[in-house]
Amino acid sequence: MAKRILVPLDRSDMADSVLALVGDLARSSGGAVRLLHVAPVPKARIADNGHVVAYESQEMERIESKRQEALQRAAECHLEGVPFEAVVRFGSPVKEIIRESEAFSADLIALPTSRRSWLGRALSGVADRVFRSSPVPVLLLGER
DSSP states (O other), X not given: OOSEEEEEOOSSTHHHHHHHXXXXXXXXXXOEEEEEEEEOOOOOEEOTTSOEEEOHHHHHHHHHHHHHHHHHHHHHHHOTTSOEEEEEEESOHHHHHXXXXXXXXXXXXXXXXXXXXXXXXXXTHHHHHHHHHOSSOEEEEEOO
């Protein structure tokens, strides 16, 4: 039984269906969930006149705050009664997912996938690379 489930989420609609299933799994096993969002490292925002509007660190704080709120809302909707944490990391999605699974001592990574256009299929390489390189089992959850 999976007691520590890592759930990497992007901003897709798949999160709802994945979290409903993960919530049921965690409740039945007495497990805990860590929600993870990995964002690219932001660059400074520069105005047309060349002045810095926001430094990289300010952009990171803004993105982290916004994504934390979204992860909390998603958890409140689907993880009732399940202990959970929400974290935001910056960098390469595959590396950060693997790194976070080790930091959390995850028993399982539940990773949403979806059928999309050619671009979506190319980006879904993250799920494939996590599946192939993870030291823990990976549950790929796709929509029908």
